[in-house]
Amino acid sequence: MLYTTYQVMDDIRVTLAPEVDRLYWRTRGQSIRKTGTTPSFGQAFSRATRRMSREPPVAGGAGTQRLEKYANHLQQWLGGQAFTREELDQALAVAGVAGARPDEGLQWLVLTGRAQLLPGVDMTGPAIRWRCNRCGAGGKWIRRGACAKCEKACAWCDHCIRLGKSRACTPIVLIEPASDPVAVDKVTSILPLLSDPQWDAASRCLDWLEEEGEELLVQAVTGAGKTEMMFPMVRRVLEEGERVLWVAPRQEAVREVADRLRRSFPEIRVAELHGDSGDRWVNQSIAAATVQQAVRFYHRFRLAVVDEVEAYPLREEQIWQFGVRRAIRNEGKRVYLTATPPKSWLNRARRGKRKLVTVPARYHGFPLPVPRLHRVWRLQHKTDRGRPIPVLERFLKEAIEQKGQVLLFVPRVTDTWRLLRWFDSRMPGLRAKCGVVSSRGGERAEMVRRFMTGEVKVLITTTILERGVTVPRCHVAVVGADHPVFDGAALVQIAGRVGRSAAYQEGEVLFISSLRTEAQLRAVRDIRECNRLARRKGYLSARRYAL
Structure with missing residues (x-):
């Protein structure tokens, strides 16, 4: 596709459809003069001195009315969204919008101030200032090289590349919403207490x-x-x-x-x-x-x-x-x-x-469980050699006896297998009820499902499950809680897996490590402070209000 630049009065503009601009300016008594074409929208955009228009459409002949009708149709379907040029074609196919060529209706929206066209990557100025107009990334995220699309040196964004390539040579289309909001009397809702x-x-x-x-x-x-x-x-x-x-x-x-x-x-x-x-x-x-x-x-x-x-x-x-x-x-x-x-x-x-x-309080009115800190000398050596770790063994036995389930957090993926081998040596009867979840596991969803249904009693995991998992009868232990990956925020989130159900408040949180870190102490302080604030405000009860 070629992008055209033209001069009108003292301005240089870029267009997708020159015939639409010619008609638009004719209704205002102006003529346009073509100044060039290029396969790169970014290059055409850099030549423009005027990049937006705010003038409303002027009443004209049948051509103007046709364009205005089609542009309104486009805005009704696509308003409030941002597209690359390729995505716009996909969106039009989904919407089933028919009529004139899309470029004509889109250019009419641009001319009347209801849409913007920007290069996918703005290459204005030195490279350190280049920026992706889709996701806002710049600097190290912008790559430059030969482009098969425009057959020139081009730039693209690596930050949002999974959404499709945002390039300097193709435009990003930004379309304003179609209409002002209209209030309604009532929205039907089924809201919880x-x-x-x-x-x-x-x-x-x-x-x-x-x-x-x-x-x-x-x-x-x-x-x-x-x-x-x-x-x-x-x-x-x-x-x-x-x-x-x-x-x-x-x-x-x-x-x-x-x-x-x-x-x-x-x-x-x-x-x-x-x-x-x-x-x-x-x-x-x-x-x-x-x-x-x-x-x-x-x-x-x-x-x-x-x-x-x-x-x-x-x-x-x-x-x-x-x-x-x-x-x-x-x-x-x-x-x-x-x-x-x-x-x-x-x-x-x-x-x-x-x-x-x-x-500072949970919906059910019970206080947050406060973690217990336990120091175990040479913890990793003991897990590697299958040596006794009495505090962990006692914690696991009590949790299972209470018909609970256990989330065991470790800092690294390799630690999940170390801990499994420790179970083989120290608690073989429980080993068959253990599972592992990590970022490298291919069956994460299935293992989490088995844990949620109670088939798996002990789930060994990395921080990948520090949030988003709610198990009614859950206990938590962090083995190696002094590792830097467990900062204060992560430990608070991990402790938050326990006690989420009003029906089961016996769950415990255990931080096991060779050293006691500031992150552990901060997590305990923050949790206690929330409980104090909740108690002071009278939130530790179970009243409910209908909406």
Whole structure:
């Protein structure tokens, strides 16, 4: 495909469809002069002196009316989304939009200020300033080399390459939402009863929705029921005729929250977006998406709820926040949910730059289990040689006698097999009931399923299961808790696997290590402080409130 640049008055512009620009400017009494063509949109874009237009369409003949009708049709189906040029063709096929050539309708939207065309990678200035216009990455993520598409030296983004290549030679299409929101009288909802801390947090979130400020940090302990706290706010936004984006770090979390949203709002269609979903271009009022898929939206949502904001990849790659920010409208709001916020986030809230809502208690009103710390001299040597570790053996026997199940966390994948060999030597009767889960295991989902159904009594795992697993009769031990991979936040999350069910509060948390680390002490301090705050606020009860 060739991209054309032309001059009108004192401006140089780039176009997908020169005949559309010629017609557009003729209605304004202007003529255009072609200045060149190139197979690289990025090169054409760099020559332009005027890259956007804000003028409304002018009444004209049949050609103008045809283009306006088709452009409105495109915006109705595709508004509020971001596409590469190849993705736009896929989206049109899904939507079944027919009529004039898509480039003509798209160019009409650009000319009338309802869409933007940007190069996939902006190569303006020195290489250190090059940036991907889809995900916002720059610097080390931008690669340069020969391109078969434009047959020139080109740049592409490695950061979001799993979504398809974002190149300098092809455009990113950003289309504004089609219409203003229309309020509805009532949204049918089936919402759960809320406990005292949940209700207080939900009320404060509803108040914040009407206040100034773009960001809200909700710090809630593990098992507090953060998702349910957000539902009253989601309902309020839907009743205003607006849309909601729910962002989660993992596919499993997206599937779970999408199912809960469908059950709670049975008349609202929920789009589910992750690497294995088919809802990529579905236009719905609620979208549940992984952080990577959020880059597919543009000014679409009034509210974005970012769940587990401290988890990978948001914790390691803040770049993904670019997609979340661009997905919401200019006056939209963002809520960040976390049990273990970074200190910088808390400091920002204390300085008044981000509002903070704290939920120090679980929904069932029982206190958080406080970990017990045990030092075992030469712990790794004993596991490798099959030597006795009395505290671990006693912990396992008591957990099984109470008809419980055990999550054993270790720092490295190789440690999972070390611990299995230790079971062979020290507790052979329990070895047959053990399973292993790690990032290298090919049957992770099946092993987790067997653990959830009770077939497996002891599951040895790395930090891959530090969140997202709820087992009613769970006990937890961290073997090698002094390893750097177990920072304070990870240990708090791991301890949070215990005591999540109101029916079983006998579960214990054990940190076993050769050394006592600051991370272990900090995790214990944080958990105790939450229990003290919950007790002081009177949250350690089990009252419920209907919505």
